[in-house]
Amino acid sequence: MKHILISLFCLFASIGLAGQNRITINVNKVVHLISKEKVTYLQTGNPNFVLAEIVPEHPNLVRIKAVEVCEGESSISLVSDGKLYSISLNYGEPGEISYPLDGFDAMKADLYQGTLMSLETLKKNCRYLLSQKKKHIRKSKSGKDGINIQIRNIFLLNEALFFELEIENKTNMGYDVESFQWWIDDKKRLKASNTQEYRIQPKFQYRGLQRIPAKTKVREIFVLPKFTIPGKRILRIEMLEKALGNTGRKLSVELKNKHIRRAERL
Numbered sequence: 242m243k244h245i246l247i248s249l250f251c252l253f254a255s256i257g258l259a260g261q262n263r264i265t266i267n268v269n270k271v272v273h274l275i276s277k278e279k280v281t282y283l284q285t286g287n288p289n290f291v292l293a294e295i296v297p298e299h300p301n302l303v304r305i306k307a308v309e310v311c312e313g314e315s316s317i318s319l320v321s322d323g324k325l326y327s328i329s330l331n332y333g334e335p336g337e338i339s340y341p342l343d344g345f346d347a348m349k350a351d352l353y354q355g356t357l358m359s360l361e362t363l364k365k366n367c368r369y370l371l372s373q374k375k376k377h378i379r380k381s382k383s384g385k386d387g388i389n390i391q392i393r394n395i396f397l398l399n400e401a402l403f404f405e406l407e408i409e410n411k412t413n414m415g416y417d418v419e420s421f422q423w424w425i426d427d428k429k430r431l432k433a434s435n436t437q438e439y440r441i442q443p444k445f446q447y448r449g450l451q452r453i454p455a456k457t458k459v460r461e462i463f464v465l466p467k468f469t470i471p472g473k474r475i476l477r478i479e480m481l482e483k484a485l486g487n488t489g490r491k492l493s494v495e496l497k498n499k500h501i502r503r504a505e506r507l
Contacts, residue, residue, distance in 0.1 A: 261344075261345060261346055262326070262327060262328045262329060262345050262346050263328065263329045263330075263331065264305065264328055264329070264330055264331075264335070264340065265330075265331055265332070265333040265334065265335045265336060266291065266305055266306060266307045266330055266331075266332065266333075266335060267307050267310075267332060267333060267334060267335065268306070268307045268308070268309060268310060270306070270335050270338055271304050271305070271306045271338065272304070272305045272306070272335055272337070272338050272339070272340070273302055273303065273304050273305070273338065273339045273340070274302070274303040274305070274319075274328075274339075274340050274342050275301065275302060275339060275340065275341050275342060276301045276302070276303075276321040276322070276342040276343075277301065277321075277322065277342075277343065278301060278321050278322035279300035279301050279321065279419075280295050280300060280301060280302075280303055280319050280320070280321045281320050281321065282318075282319060282320035283295055283303060283317065283318075283319045283320075284317065284318045284319070285315070285316075285317050286315040286316035286317065286318075286330075287315040287316075288308075289308060290307065290308060290309075290311050290313075290315045290330075290332075291305060291306070291307055291308060291315050291317070291330055292305070292306050292307075292308055293305045293306075293317050301321070303317075303319060305317065305330070307332055310332065311332050312332065313331075313332075314329055314330055314331040314332075315329075315330045316328060316329050316330055317330065321342060323349065323449070324347035324348065324349060325347060325348050325349070326342060326345050326346075326347045328345060356444070356466075357399070357400055357401040357444060357445075357464065357466065358398075358399065358401065363401075363445055363464060364447070366398060366403065366507060367403070367447040367462045367464075370394070370396065370403060370405055370462060370507070371405075371447075371460055371462065375394070376393045376394060377393075377394055377505060378391075378392050378393060378394060378395065378496075378500060381494045381495065381496055381500070382494065383492045383493055383494050384492070385490050385491075385492055386412070386490055387410065387411040387412035388408070388409070388410055388411070388412070388416055388453075388482075388490060388492060389408070389409040389411070389492075390406060390407070390408050390409075390478075390480050390492045390493075390494055391406070391407050391494060392404060392405070392406055392407075392478070392494055392496060392500075393405045393406065393407050393460070394505065395496075395500060395501060395503075395504040395505070396504055396505050396506070396507040397467060397504040397505070397506055397507065398506070398507040400466055400467050401444075401464050401465070401466065401467065402464065402465050402466070402467050402468070402501070402504060403462055403463075403464055403507065404443075404462065404463045404464075404465070404478075405460060405461075405462050406460065406461050406462070406463070406478070406494075407458060407459070407460050407461075408450070408453050408458070408459050408460075408461070408480065409453075409457075409458045409459075410453040410454065410455055410456065410457055410458075410459075411456065412455060412456075413455050413456070414455055415452055415453065415454050415455055416452065416453040416482060416490075417451065417452050417482060417483040417484070418450055418451050418452060418453070418480065418481070418482065418483060419481040419482055419483035419484075419489060420480075420481050421443075421446070421450075421463070421478065421479065421480055421481075422440065422478075422479040422481065423440065423441045423442065423443060423463075423465075423476070423477075423478055423479075424438050424439070424440055424441070424476070424477040424478075424479070425438065425439055425440075425441060425470055425474055425475075425476060425477075426438040426474060426475055426476075426477050427473065427474055427475075428473055428474060428475050438477075441465065441468075443463040443464060443465050444464055444465060444466065445463070445464040446461065446462070446463050446464075447461060447462040447463075447464075448461050448462075468501070469498055469501055469502060470498045470501065471498070472498060474498075475495045475496065475497055476495065476496040476497075476501070477493055477494075477495050478493060478494050478495075478496075479491060479492070479493040480492045480493070
């Protein structure tokens with residue numbers, strides 16, 4: 242009897258755990274997932290069965306709705322605050338129409354895939370660079386309303402470029418970072434009639450910087466696969482502030498190809 246009770250307990254426990262990451266959807270109701278932080282990745286298992294998207298005006302919300310009446314199930318996977326959530330979706334009458342994301346089980350989302358070097362080697366090199374005081378790029382700097390951003394150094398190690406940024410907050414109020422965006426853009430963008438820009442994505446960010454406290458300087462390192470850019474183009478790095486509506490400060494610094502070609506060996 243004891244063994245039977247233990248087996249039944251394990252069975253019900255596993256069923257309960259599996260049910261934690263499950264949502265019911267249908268064609269008549271929209272279901273929302275609510276995250277404390279913005280959702281940075283979202284993938285639908287079967288787009289013919291379910292419509293899932295990050296709400297543009299509120300990037301911490303995901304709305305989900307069934308495309309048509311369907312049997313069986315699908316799934317979504319999403320990343321928020323460094324955590325990966327995998328949620329099963331089945332068709333029926335939703336018991337709830339909004340769910341806090343932190344009520345679901347998650348696992349750590351290690352977005353670095355180790356294509357440049359091992360993660361430990363990457364972190365070790367970043368720690369070493371942040372322990373150094375030298376600066377060999379001096380003119381790439383931008384400031385607005387008490388917030389300054391500059392590129393201190395660029396280093397090259399094998400196939401990887403390490404970009405060291407410094408952000409200074411001279412104000413009495415903390416600066417909340419919405420995101421860093423990296424663009425390859427035309428030099429004379431404002432004068433060109435058919436400008437082209439495209440976004441590039443760093444492979445690794447050391448600190449995952451989200452806030453610059455008042456009256457402080459913070460250094461951050463981004464790592465990208467080595468690259469060069471054509472002579473008539475520039476690399477533009479933007480830092481966007483998290484604020485109500487579209488009122489946040491945006492600062493940007495630019496680099497020419499010569500700065501990248503002169504990257505110091507690490």
